[in-house]
Every structure is written in C-alpha cells, then in structure tokens.
Amino acid sequence: MFSKRFNYNTEENKLSALLKDKKSAGISVLDLMESNPTNAGFDFDEAGILNAVSKSESLKYLPHPKGLKTARKAVAQYYKEKNIEINIDNIFLTSGTSEAYSFIFKLLTDPGDEILIPNPGYPLFSFIAEMESVNIKNYKLKYSDGNFWSIDFESLKSGIADKTKAVIIVNPNNPAGNYIKAKEINELLRICREHKIAVICDEVFLDYPVESDRKNIFSVAGINYVLTFTLSGLSKICGLPQMKLSWIIVGGPKKECNEAKEKLEIITDTYLSVGAPVQLAVGSLLVNRDFIQAQIKDRILRNYEFLKSELIANEFADLMKTDGGWYAVLKIKIKISEENMAFEMLEKKDVYIHPGFFFDFKDEGYIVVSLLTPAENFNTGIKRILEYLNNFK
Ligand SMILES: Cc1ncc(COP(=O)(O)O)c(C=O)c1O
Secondary structure (H helix, E strand, O other): OOOHHHOOOOOOOHHHHHHHHHHHOOOOOEEOOOOOHHHOOOOOOHHHHHHHOOOHHHHOOOOOOOOOHHHHHHHHHHHHOOOOOOOHHHEEEEOOHHHHHHHHHHHHOOOOOEEEEEEOOOOHHHHHHHHOOOEEEEEEEEEOOOOOEEEOHHHHHHHOOOOEEEEEEEOOOOOOOOOOOHHHHHHHHHHHHHHOOEEEEEOOOOOOEOOOOHHHOOOOOOOOOOOEEEEEEHHHHOOOHHHOOEEEEEEOOHHHHHHHHHHHHHHHHHHOOOOHHHHHHHHHHHHOOHHHHHHHHHHHHHHHHHHHHHHOOOOOEEEOOOOEOOEEEEEEOOOOOHHHHHHHHHHHHOEEOEEHHHHOOOOOOEEEEEOOOOHHHHHHHHHHHHHHHHOOO
C-alpha cells in the first residue's frame, strides 16, 4: 500500500533508544549534541520577537509565490550588509532550508537523477533525496592539519556522470566546519560550468566563524557564472527554527537563471508554505539578529577554546580544526569503535555524543559534539569523555 521510499531500516538506533530510556527514567544526561538554540539557555528578546510576529496585517491573506515583497527586501538587506546586491526578484521564501532543498531537487531532477553531496556531511540530504526520488552520490572532503577540511576535487570529478544535476556545498559544512575558499569556489564553478551542473550552497551557518578570519568568508549568493541556489534562513541566523522562514537565492547566467525562476515559481506557488506573521516579522528579526548572534558566537568560541585547551597534546584525541559553524569533530587516536564509545559514554557516564558515522564519516574514530551546548554541561561532558578515554591506558 505504501511507497517504496520507506524501504530502509526505520528502527530506532541503540543510542537514541538508550537516551529515551534514560530521560524517561529521570536520569540527568549531559546532551553534548544540543543543537536547538531555543533550548540552549540563550536570552531571547522576548518582547521584540512577540511584537514582530503580531502585526495586524497578518489578518489579511496576500499570497505571493516568492513571498511578500517586504520580506524579500529584508533578506536583500541582510546581503547588502555583506556588500552583496541581490535583486528581490531572485529571492524565494520557503518554510525551511529542508523544504528549499526539496523544491530545488524538484526543479532540477527527474527520478533517478543524481546530486553530489559532501562527505562527511549533514545526514538530512539522504532523506530529502529519497522523498524526491533522487539518487545521491558522495564526494569526499579531505582534512589536512592546519588547513581544515576542503573539497577533494578528484573525488568530486570522478562522481560526475550524465545524470548529475547539481553539487551541494555547505558553507561552512556541518559538522566538518570548513568554509568554501576562493580557490575552491573558482575550481568548483569551472567544473560545474563544463558539465552544465548547478551549485546548491547551504549557508545557514555563514555568520558563525570559529577559527576563520572574517575576510576569508564569502557568500555564494550573487555568483552568476553558473546556475547557483544559495540557501539560508532564520533558523540559524536568528536562532529561531520554530519561525519557519528560509530562502533560496537564484543566481546564474541570464537565460538559465530566468528559466529556473519561472519554474521555481510554479513550485512555490503550488505550496505557498510560508505564513504571513513570520513574513511580516522577518525584517525586524533580521535587523535585531546581533542580540542573539553575539550570545551564540560567544558560546561556540568559548566551547571551542575549552576543547583546544583540553586536547592540546592529548594522547587519546585530537581536535579537528573548525573554520566555522556550530559543531566540533574529535578524532580518537586509539583503536576503539566510535559506536561503542558513544553508547558507553551515555550508558556509563550519562554523556550524549554522536559517533562520526551518523555524519557518514567513512573511517572509524570520529566523535561529533555541538558547540551550542551550555558551557557548564560542555566542560563537564568533555572531561568525562577524556576520563573514559584515559581508561584505555
Ligand atoms: C547544514 C544544515 N542545513 C539545513 C538545516 C535545516 O535548517 P532549517 O531549519 O532551515 O530547515 C540544518 C539544520 O541543522 C543544517 O545543519
């Protein structure tokens, strides 16, 4: 009776099941994967946010396939502050970045076509691709000490086939933390133009540098050399995932860009998925983003510095260098299973972390933690991880 889309193992994994058991038994767990900004002890401008979403104009339904003009102007203003001019005609509002991916997959692919995604990377892509009957293929990111993660172009080129329609980059990557560098984007654009494939660039974490120098960070929005789709939204920029407002910025050579916009408009007009209150609020939420961003930046930098200080010359684990974003990756230097380690950390030490294979790290020995975790929990949790590893002496 049901679609074959769900023909994969939908059973809960051992780690999530244990977390649920611990929580229902009332055991206090240090969740080092806290990724929900509204649950991480930040101070939100409650009155300002509530005021922004309660405008009387919300009582009128004024549907527009791209989203309200005033909302798109507010998005263009966000880029203007980064010295990027975006025509509001190229902006499409969506309810989330995940929905934006779905729309772009519908726009570019037929069932069985392929999209290249970074490995390691964010696990959501495979689910979205499955929903859209698209096949995904990994291209590798490689790590070199001192140089962060970067695109392995040999792997990317070898993944391109006739059915390839787009390459996804995440700028900076979740969880690897690498921003796309100028040299890399030039090479990527050259390859994509040669093979007539589009670039989908996810920039939800763009505003959160960790080790990166601000002057080396740039947005793909506004690049016109090939067809590009730049995605971002309130979920990370303002720490407000519940507001459900994101956007797609279409760029590219005129002919392709216009055709993409025409077709995308049919898709967004079919769903009209973004609510009026948040569209009317986005201007004020974006203008006031510094209030929450300052707290998030302070948190991620402090947690990262703590990791650095604890792991310097540590015999069991290394900290992999992170350009930006909300995550950090630890490389375990001793031969143990990362899956067992994550399970035992929760079972015996009440610390919840993710093993690297959740993010499709191909080799053993990676652990991912969220830098958004409240500092006290983070510090105690990291100390417990090091105690655990110390037992293998
Ligand atoms: C890289 C990346 N893209 C997109 C999303 C989803 O964002 P949204 O809440 O806008 O759907 C996430 C969520 O964590 C993410 O990590």
